Amino acid sequence: MLADSAALRAAIIATALGMNAAGINRGKSGNVSARIDGGFVITPSGLPYADTTPDDIVAMDETGTASGTRKPSSEWRFHRDIYADRPEVRAIVHAHSPFATSLACLDRGIPAFHYMIAVAGGDDIRCAPYATFGTQALSDHALRALDGRRACLLAHHGMIACGESLGGALALAVEVETLAEMYWRALQIGEPRVLGDEEMREVLAKFATYGAARAS
Ligand SMILES: [Zn+2]
Numbered sequence: 001m002l003a004d005s006a007a008l009r010a011a012i013i014a015t016a017l018g019m020n021a022a023g024i025n026r027g028k029s030g031n032v033s034a035r036i037d038g039g040f041v042i043t044p045s046g047l048p049y050a051d052t053t054p055d056d057i058v059a060m061d062e063t064g065t066a067s068g069t070r071k072p073s074s075e076w077r078f079h080r081d082i083y084a085d086r087p088e089v090r091a092i093v094h095a096h097s098p099f100a101t102s103l104a105c106l107d108r109g110i111p112a113f114h115y116m117i118a119v120a121g122g123d124d125i126r127c128a129p130y131a132t133f134g135t136q137a138l139s140d141h142a143l144r145a146l147d148g149r150r151a152c153l154l155a156h157h158g159m160i161a162c163g164e165s166l167g168g169a170l171a172l173a174v175e176v177e178t179l180a181e182m183y184w185r186a187l188q189i190g191e192p193r194v195l196g197d198e199e200m201r202e203v204l205a206k207f208a209t210y211g212a213a214r215a216s
Helices: 006-021 076-085 098-105 115-120 136-145 166-189 197-215
Strands: 031-036 039-042 058-061 091-095 151-154 158-163
Touching: 006 031, 006 039, 006 091, 006 166, 031 076, 031 166, 039 076, 058 076, 076 091, 076 136, 076 158, 091 166, 098 151, 098 158, 098 166, 115 166, 115 197, 136 151, 151 166, 158 166
Parallel strands: none
Antiparallel strands: 031 039, 031 091, 039 058, 091 158, 151 158
């Protein structure tokens, strides 16, 4: 497990800036965290990423108690709860990316209209029901939508992507936004056919092997 360090905090800031560079975030609406021994470190509330220094990153323990001078992102609850529920998750990226959020504003998840949906771990990317930002209810909804998945949309809000590293979580967030954009574009012309269970089983099996090959 990673210990809290200036290098990890700098990597969180770089990932947050990377969201904006990748076009999945504008301004300061998302947040980024990474698991550490006994808790996690997360971007602070209300500070532009370009002005954020490693000292501004907030460390929180497993109960959600913060240390340091800054207040944590208002969304710290779902970060805390995802780390508690999903031992394999080491980093979380949350963004209000335009296409994923447009679908989420229609209470729509992303079905298997494209095989790459499997990158999120299953045959769809669910949309969690709406709850006020920062609440325990939102965290509870998000955890259910993430069951068996590494990403979900949040109705009338945005998206969450989880990874085994900060780079992995950011890459998945970009992939989810790309899928959301393609789905949105396809919906302008018609209703795309959704791949069937058998077709998606094959893809998921290939992804499992591919992941194992990469990890070895
Ligand atoms: Zn948000």
